[in-house]
Amino acid sequence: QVQLVESGGGVVQPGRSLTLSCAASGFTFRSYAIHWVRQAPGKELEWVAVVTYGGSSMYYADSVKGRFTVSKDTATNTAYLQMKNLTIEDTAIYFCTREKGRLFDYWGQGTLVTVSS
Amino acid sequence: EIVMTQSPATLSVSPGESATLSCRASQSITSSLAWFQQKPGQPPRLLIYGASTRAPDIPARFSGSGSGTEFTLTVSGLQSEDFAVYYCQQYNNWPPPWTFGQGTKLEIK
Numbered sequence: 001q002v003q004l005v006e007s008g009g010g011v012v013q014p015g016r017s018l019t020l021s022c023a024a025s026g027f028t029f030r031s032y033a034i035h036w037v038r039q040a041p042g043k044e045l046e047w048v049a050v051v052t053y054g055g056s057s058m059y060y061a062d063s064v065k066g067r068f069t070v071s072k073d074t075a076t077n078t079a080y081l082q083m084k085n086l087t088i089e090d091t092a093i094y095f096c097t098r099e100k101g102r103l104f105d106y107w108g109q110g111t112l113v114t115v116s117s
Numbered sequence: 118e119i120v121m122t123q124s125p126a127t128l129s130v131s132p133g134e135s136a137t138l139s140c141r142a143s144q145s146i147t148s149s150l151a152w153f154q155q156k157p158g159q160p161p162r163l164l165i166y167g168a169s170t171r172a173p174d175i176p177a178r179f180s181g182s183g184s185g186t187e188f189t190l191t192v193s194g195l196q197s198e199d200f201a202v203y204y205c206q207q208y209n210n211w212p213p214p215w216t217f218g219q220g221t222k223l224e225i226k
Contacts, residue, residue, distance in 0.1 A: 035213075044204065044217055044218065044219045044220050045153075045155075045161065045204055045206070045217040045220075046217065047213055047214050047215050047216065047217070050212070050213055057212075059212040059213055059214075061213075061214050062118075062214075095160050095161075097160075102149070102208040102211075102215075103151060103163060103166050103172075103208070104151070104153075104161070104163060104206075105163055105172070107160035107161060107162075108160065109159075109160060110160055
């Protein structure tokens with residue numbers, strides 16, 4: 001069965017960096033784009049970034065452009081979200097989700113990132 | 118960026134009754150609209166795509182309608198497990214951003 005498992009969240013000080021991982025199983029990882037969506041505590045969902053199925057193209061929300069980098073490793077079936085220069089506004093649960101035909105059909109359980117001094 | 122606006126913010130309905138949730142896009146998105154259900158501590162779950170097509174294993178009591186800028190999710194015969202937060206999301210353009218509404222909380226009356 002399709003599974004996405006995020007890891008790497010934690011508490012980090014403003015201005016520091018953190019890398020999240022999304023381990024995928026149960027499907028042909030190289031054939032699907034992977035998106036990251038975040039949700040601040042008690043808030044709505046916010047699309048963050050996407051890496052296309054081949055890993056050659058990446059797109060970002062304006063709020064993270066220049067600070068976040070998304071990638072995927074088809075050898076290990078893992079997607080990554082590198083986050084730099086974190087701010088308090090980046091505090092959220094970060095979900096990875098598989099895109100099938102523009103649809104987010106499977107989601108991970110999420111990993112919590114807390115940016116605090 | 119396309120802005121998605123949901124109403125109402127909170128909807129109180131009794132079990133067994135029907136609930137109608139609305140979603141408006143700031144510009145036409147044709148039928149490129151999905152609905153998600155989210156329960157506390159869980160990721161979103163895809164309910165509806167293409168504005169009106171139910172995702173696999175989604176009960177028939179969930180139905181979606183609309184096109185262009187106005188969309189509706191109807192939940193008929195509400196069951197206890199249906200009380201949750203519902204989000205609409207547009208995926209009209211490539212590349213993203215694909216934006217979400219702010220959510221409607223469906224609560225037990």
